[in-house]
Amino acid sequence: MGVTSDVIRTNQNIWTRARGWLRATYAHVPLLAWLFASLFSVLLETFVGIPLARALGLGKIPALFGVVLALDKPALIPGAFLYLLVIYALPISILARLVAGIANRLAAWLMTFPVIVTAIVHLGLLYANLSLWAELSDYRDLVARLAMIAIIVTLSLNVVNGYMGEFSCSHPGFMALGAYAASFFTIVLFVDENRFGAPLLPPGWGPFMFPISLILGGIVAALGALLVAIPSFRTRGDYLAIISLAFMFIIKSLFENLEVFGGARGLSNQPNYASLLVVFIWTILSIWIINNFVRSTLGKALNAVRDGELAASAMTVDTRRTKMTAFLFAAFWAGVGGGLLAHVIRYINPDTFGIRKLAEVLAMVYLGGLNSVTGSIVGAVGLSLIGEALRPLEIYKWIIIPIMLILIMIFRPTGLVAFTEFDPVSLFRPRMENRKEVDHGAA
Amino acid sequence: MALLEVRNMTHYFGGLRAVHDYNLAVEPGQVRGLIGPNGAGKTTVFNLITGIYTPTEGEIILDGESIKGLAPNVIASRGLGRTFQNLRLWRHMTVLEHVKLARYSKIKYGLPGAFFGTPARVREEAAIERVALELLDLVSIGHLANQIVSNLPYGAQRRVELARALSTEPKVLFLDEPTAGMNPEELVQMMDIIRHVHAEIGMAIFLIEHRMKVVMDLCQVIQTLVFGEVIAEGTPDEIRSNPAVIDAYLGKEVVI
Numbered sequence: 243m244g245v246t247s248d249v250i251r252t253n254q255n256i257w258t259r260a261r262g263w264l265r266a267t268y269a270h271v272p273l274l275a276w277l278f279a280s281l282f283s284v285l286l287e288t289f290v291g292i293p294l295a296r297a298l299g300l301g302k303i304p305a306l307f308g309v310v311l312a313l314d315k316p317a318l319i320p321g322a323f324l325y326l327l328v329i330y331a332l333p334i335s336i337l338a339r340l341v342a343g344i345a346n347r348l349a350a351w352l353m354t355f356p357v358i359v360t361a362i363v364h365l366g367l368l369y370a371n372l373s374l375w376a377e378l379s380d381y382r383d384l385v386a387r388l389a390m391i392a393i394i395v396t397l398s399l400n401v402v403n404g405y406m407g408e409f410s411c412s413h414p415g416f417m418a419l420g421a422y423a424a425s426f427f428t429i430v431l432f433v434d435e436n437r438f439g440a441p442l443l444p445p446g447w448g449p450f451m452f453p454i455s456l457i458l459g460g461i462v463a464a465l466g467a468l469l470v471a472i473p474s475f476r477t478r479g480d481y482l483a484i485i486s487l488a489f490m491f492i493i494k495s496l497f498e499n500l501e502v503f504g505g506a507r508g509l510s511n512q513p514n515y516a517s518l519l520v521v522f523i524w525t526i527l528s529i530w531i532i533n534n535f536v537r538s539t540l541g542k543a544l545n546a547v548r549d550g551e552l553a554a555s556a557m558t559v560d561t562r563r564t565k566m567t568a569f570l571f572a573a574f575w576a577g578v579g580g581g582l583l584a585h586v587i588r589y590i591n592p593d594t595f596g597i598r599k600l601a602e603v604l605a606m607v608y609l610g611g612l613n614s615v616t617g618s619i620v621g622a623v624g625l626s627l628i629g630e631a632l633r634p635l636e637i638y639k640w641i642i643i644p645i646m647l648i649l650i651m652i653f654r655p656t657g658l659v660a661f662t663e664f665d666p667v668s669l670f671r672p673r674m675e676n677r678k679e680v681d682h683g684a685a
Numbered sequence: 686m687a688l689l690e691v692r693n694m695t696h697y698f699g700g701l702r703a704v705h706d707y708n709l710a711v712e713p714g715q716v717r718g719l720i721g722p723n724g725a726g727k728t729t730v731f732n733l734i735t736g737i738y739t740p741t742e743g744e745i746i747l748d749g750e751s752i753k754g755l756a757p758n759v760i761a762s763r764g765l766g767r768t769f770q771n772l773r774l775w776r777h778m779t780v781l782e783h784v785k786l787a788r789y790s791k792i793k794y795g796l797p798g799a800f801f802g803t804p805a806r807v808r809e810e811a812a813i814e815r816v817a818l819e820l821l822d823l824v825s826i827g828h829l830a831n832q833i834v835s836n837l838p839y840g841a842q843r844r845v846e847l848a849r850a851l852s853t854e855p856k857v858l859f860l861d862e863p864t865a866g867m868n869p870e871e872l873v874q875m876m877d878i879i880r881h882v883h884a885e886i887g888m889a890i891f892l893i894e895h896r897m898k899v900v901m902d903l904c905q906v907i908q909t910l911v912f913g914e915v916i917a918e919g920t921p922d923e924i925r926s927n928p929a930v931i932d933a934y935l936g937k938e939v940v941i
Binding site for chain 1: 722727735737738748756757758761762766767769773774775776782785786787788789790794795798799800801806810813849850852853889938
């Protein structure tokens with residue numbers, strides 16, 4: 243008994259000391275330094291990744307940090323672990339600390355310009371990281387694009403289920419509306435396809451018109467949302483969950499029976515417009531706009547409606563308009579996500595937007611955390627990776643993910659990073675050791 | 686004409702007559718009280734005037750315009766602010782956010798501002814924040830601005846409610862038992878704050894109270910409601926000596 247508790251205590255000491263050491267070492271490393279360090283890692287992988295992977299007996303580079311190997315070929319785990327250590331963990335942890343000083347000065351200098359400059363520099367570096375990393379395998383490229391689309395969809399669902407506290411199930415339906423509308427637009431206008439005939443516009447225009455098709459998809463989804471919202475927001479409670487679930491099934495069977503859209507066979511031959519850069523830009527745009535919205539006083543009205551509708555209306559908040567706006571807004575982004583998805587996988591059928599999609603998106607929202615932009619990003623990316631890792635299990639994946647959802651609901655009902663505010667500007671800020679920074683934080 | 690006028694208001698919940706032939710005339714700057722035993726229908730009167738229920742019969746006129754049947758948020762933005770008897774704060778929000786949000790109907794930047802963070806929004810949010818901080822200082826909780834409300838002690842939560850109601854810029858402020866559940870010390874502080882707020886802003890106040898000390902000290906005119914009907918209306922002294930009130934409400938002995 244005594245021995246065990248001693249062991250536990252020493253372990254705790256080691257943990258607290260390790261945590262303290264980590265905090266002391268990395269407290270002053272700004273985001274910019276992490277981006278530089280990971281850029282180095284990615285470049286390192288570009289040049290020595292393949293030979294190193296061969297030397298470690300991996301055959302090819304571990305595409306997703308080894309998560310796919312874990313279940314598929316467990317014998318390769320030690321090799322993959324070494325690979326990750328050499329390519330990512332060590333260079334990033336050492337280099338980030340080394341360049342922290344310069345990066346801090348650079349970040350401080352960037353702060354003297356308008357915020358947009360800092361934002362563009364950071365996002366540019368982030369994209370450089372991402373594109374170099376995705377360059378090395380098509381699989382990475384695909385997973386990265388799908389994960390970013392998942393961020394858009396998760397974040398938009400969080401607006402309704404998290405910020406507004408209603409329970410909506412119709413997001414796959416909105417995605418379907420967006421996907422079909424956007425696909426229809428691009429295929430009819432820019433693709434020579436046997437069903438719709440020759441393109442109506444020069445295909446060269448296509449990539450430039452792609453944003454229009456996505457916005458169109460978003461608007462169609464928002465119009466669909468109006469159909470759900472009008473009956474369900476007259477009252478509170480479970481009505482939205484029921485009506486929105488019904489809506490999802492209606493949309494699915496609608497597309498199954500519409501021969502114009504290929505019926506159950508679906509719609510294919512979408513042009514390849516949704517490149518990594520395009521998806522990246524739309525993802526950043528959605529995060530920026532949604533985050534702007536939820537941080538504004540108009541957006542805070544969502545929280546007030548959730549936490550006390552009566553008080554909200556007594557404080558001049560137009561609760562019905564607030565709910566409608568948020569719901570349509572969320573549907574718009576789900577539609578945009580659907581449109582992007584259609585052009586990434588370049589084939590959609592009604593089954594893509596069924597109950598499985600719903601389970602996946604809900605799991606991403608609740609895993610990541612309600613009422614939190616950061617949470618949605620964590621949830622979407624995390625579950626995308628877990629989904630890929632579980633791919634070898636095939637159909638059992640759909641047993642594991644719902645079980646995870648249940649466990650999250652029991653043990654952490656609000657999710658991993660719930661109820662936080664995401665402030666991009668503070669993310670970009672230099673982390674100097676002087677007291678100025680402390681004052682700034684207190685102010 | 687009075688600032689807020691209620692004429693012959695009657696309300697039924699199904700077959701139950703909750704309020705009968707209720708009349709009220711609040712003059713600008715006046716402090717009025719509404720007292721009555723439990724279940725007399727005081728909060729119902731509040732809910733009827735502020736639009737949570739629509740009265741079965743009668744007229745409600747604010748500043749010369751009928752507000753009967755309007756949505757609560759419209760009535761609130763016309764100038765009827767209120768607090769609630771059981772605190773109705775938004776548990777995940779900070780104190781400052783509460784007071785800022787009560788200016789919802791005055792926000793002009795609209796959805797484009799909310800989505801794209803336009804300069805107009807930045808300016809307006811800053812202006813709202815200034816006003817909100819002033820109001821928090823007015824009720825002496827400026828230092829708690831960034832606290833989540835559910836972490837605050839009860840007395841402070843009551844003040845948040847008050848500041849939030851003030852933030853709607855009411856012409857008439859409805860206070861539903863502002864001192865409910867307070868200890869004697871908090872009670873005295875709350876009364877001081879109400880007096881202070883009234884002196885600073887000068888809006889009319891209409892309050893429900895259980896504690897005679899509070900009503901008698903604060904109010905110029907008091908109504909007594911019993912079973913949904915006003916049985917007496919007058920100055921504190923008149924109410925105190927009114928035999929019907931003593932009978933129905935204070936009991937046989939004069940307490941104060």
